[in-house]
Amino acid sequence: QVQLVQSGAGVKKPGASVKVSCKASGYSFINYYIYWVRQAPGQGLEWMGLINPSDGGTSSAQKFQGRVTMTRDTSTSTLYMEVGSLRSDDTAVYYCARLLPAARGSALDIWGQGTLVTVSS
Amino acid sequence: QSVLTQPPSASGTPGQRVTISCSGSSSNIGANVVNWYQQLPGTAPKLLIYSNSQRPSGVPDRFSGSKSGTSASLAISGLQSEDETDYYCAAWDDSLSGVIFGGGTKLTVL
Numbered sequence: 001q002v003q004l005v006q007s008g009a010g011v012k013k014p015g016a017s018v019k020v021s022c023k024a025s026g027y028s029f030i031n032y033y034i035y036w037v038r039q040a041p042g043q044g045l046e047w048m049g050l051i052n053p054s055d056g057g058t059s060s061a062q063k064f065q066g067r068v069t070m071t072r073d074t075s076t077s078t079l080y081m082e083v084g085s086l087r088s089d090d091t092a093v094y095y096c097a098r099l100l101p102a103a104r105g106s107a108l109d110i111w112g113q114g115t116l117v118t119v120s121s
Numbered sequence: 122q123s124v125l126t127q128p129p130s131a132s133g134t135p136g137q138r139v140t141i142s143c144s145g146s147s148s149n150i151g152a153n154v155v156n157w158y159q160q161l162p163g164t165a166p167k168l169l170i171y172s173n174s175q176r177p178s179g180v181p182d183r184f185s186g187s188k189s190g191t192s193a194s195l196a197i198s199g200l201q202s203e204d205e206t207d208y209y210c211a212a213w214d215d216s217l218s219g220v221i222f223g224g225g226t227k228l229t230v231l
Contacts, residue, residue, distance in 0.1 A: 044225045104172065111166055
């Protein structure tokens with residue numbers, strides 16, 4: 001079935017970086033953009049950026065520019081998002097999600113299970 | 122603070138019809154489609170409505186969406202206990218060149 005499976009939870013120290021993976025299966029990997037969205041504890045959803053798996057092109061929200069790197073490995077159908085210079089307010093569940101084409105509202109129809117990243121000294 | 126404004130909470134009794142509003146501006150809802158997500162506790166969001174009013178396969182027709190100008194609404198009819206959870210609206214914002222979400226609405230079934 002169509003699914004996105006993310007890497008496991010982790011604890012990082014302030015100033016460190018974290019790399020979250022998202023493995024796609026059950027569909028044509030290069031045909032769908034992937035969004036990264038995070039959710040701080042008890043808070044709402046926040047869009048971080050997107051990647052085009054076909055050519056690796058990316059776009060990120062202004063607040064994350066320079067601190068977030070999104071990449072992909074087409075040989076394994078895996079997406080990666082690395083967040084650097086972690087702060088305590090980066091503690092959140094990070095999700096990858098598949099973007100439907102514009103004809104279907106550019107909606108996020110398949111989500112990974114989420115990866116909890118805790119930033120703590 | 123979210124660019125899309127939702128009421129933080131809503132409530133209704135079983136069988137009732139409730140609506141959740143989502144207010145934006147000309148650069149987001151006014152210019153682009155609205156999607157709605159349902160998020161059960163401890164789980165990833167689930168697509169509930171796309172392109173303002175379309176339901177993905179498997180979503181009951183008790184859920185419906187609409188959009189007018191710079192606002193959108195999610196309506197849930199025949200309210201059931203399992204509808205008690207969080208709901209988020211989302212739209213692309215042309216000014217920010219990114220997706221924005223509403224702050225979320227927690228629905229309580231009394």
